[in-house]
Amino acid sequence: MEPISLEGKVALVTGGAGGIGRGIAESFAELGARVLVADSNPEAVSRSNDEARGQGLSIDAVECDVRDTSAVRALIQRVETKERRLDILVNNVGHTLRLFKPLEEMTDENIDDLFSVLLRHVMICSREAIPLMKRSGEGGSIISISSIEGYRGLPNIVPYAAFKLAIEGFTKSLALELGPHGIRVNAIAPETTESESIRPSRWVKPENQERIPYWIPMGRFGRPSDTAGCAVFLASALSEWVSGTVIHCDGGSLAAAGWYRMADNRWTNTPIIEGSGL
Numbered sequence: 001m002e003p004i005s006l007e008g009k010v011a012l013v014t015g016g017a018g019g020i021g022r023g024i025a026e027s028f029a030e031l032g033a034r035v036l037v038a039d040s041n042p043e044a045v046s047r048s049n050d051e052a053r054g055q056g057l058s059i060d061a062v063e064c065d066v067r068d069t070s071a072v073r074a075l076i077q078r079v080e081t082k083e084r085r086l087d088i089l090v091n092n093v094g095h096t097l098r099l100f101k102p103l104e105e106m107t108d109e110n111i112d113d114l115f116s117v118l119l120r121h122v123m124i125c126s127r128e129a130i131p132l133m134k135r136s137g138e139g140g141s142i143i144s145i146s147s148i149e150g151y152r153g154l155p156n157i158v159p160y161a162a163f164k165l166a167i168e169g170f171t172k173s174l175a176l177e178l179g180p181h182g183i184r185v186n187a188i189a190p191e192t193t194e195s196e197s198i199r200p201s202r203w204v205k206p207e208n209q210e211r212i213p214y215w216i217p218m219g220r221f222g223r224p225s226d227t228a229g230c231a232v233f234l235a236s237a238l239s240e241w242v243s244g245t246v247i248h249c250d251g252g253s254l255a256a257a258g259w260y261r262m263a264d265n266r267w268t269n270t271p272i273i274e275g276s277g278l
């Protein structure tokens, strides 16, 4: 088997100046890709460019809000002018906007805002990138970052789970359209992962930290490098016959689906711990 390489490939990662997106951008660049990052946070953009220079990685971050169609058009134009091609698109932007409340309290504006930051840009960025990917002439890979929350019930922010699950529908349908052009379309659904906005290492109180190994079958929360590993697989020739699917990057938590490991290594699905486990 050939060693994994993204040499000669050009990748665009949205929201790649921090968190999971940053992990993906770094992994791609370490494997030889030239990476462009589109991020709406100017400080994060400037920090990302400083870090990339320090690391000697080809990651060029630019300020762009992917909810703005004209900004996305200008971004793709920039990729074409600078690189003349695009092989990999990662639709990574996504956020809860901290809109945690029951559906009956969600305003129209709340639902529209979540739609914009979770799903709309996935379609807009892909739509704008596809012609350049086709012109590049070597197929390509579109990867969208969903969430494991789309695959289980998520109370108090219903639209987040709904729009994340919708990424699977988008992925399957677009995979059919683009298959004949050699462009693969897939998604990754991570479980809770340490990032800029998600901080389980700070949120779980010190006295509860010892419970973490029992909470998720693989014994820890996610790291950006976990999702990045899946993204490398989906971006590279390793997955050249994989399209229209979603990788659950979740440490086994979806499989657990309500089962928890106890301190004595037995498993329980009830709140009665003593004597109830398997």
Ligand SMILES: NC(=O)c1ccc[n+]([C@@H]2O[C@H](COP(=O)([O-])OP(=O)(O)OC[C@H]3O[C@@H](n4cnc5c(N)ncnc54)[C@H](O)[C@@H]3O)[C@@H](O)[C@H]2O)c1
Pocket: 014, 015, 016, 017, 018, 019, 020, 021, 038, 039, 040, 041, 044, 064, 065, 066, 067, 092, 093, 094, 095, 096, 117, 145, 146, 147, 148, 149, 189, 190, 191, 192, 193, 194, 195, 196, 197, 198
């Ligand atoms: N971290 C988790 O636990 C987790 C779990 C499952 C899924 N996800 C998904 O993974 C993706 C990345 O999550 P994260 O936790 O790394 O996010 P993050 O908030 O830590 O980082 C996101 C980056 O996107 C940028 N960004 C935000 N809105 C933008 C916009 N409109 N245009 C351009 N850039 C924008 C931010 O500036 C930031 O640099 C999201 O789609 C999220 O829903 C995260």
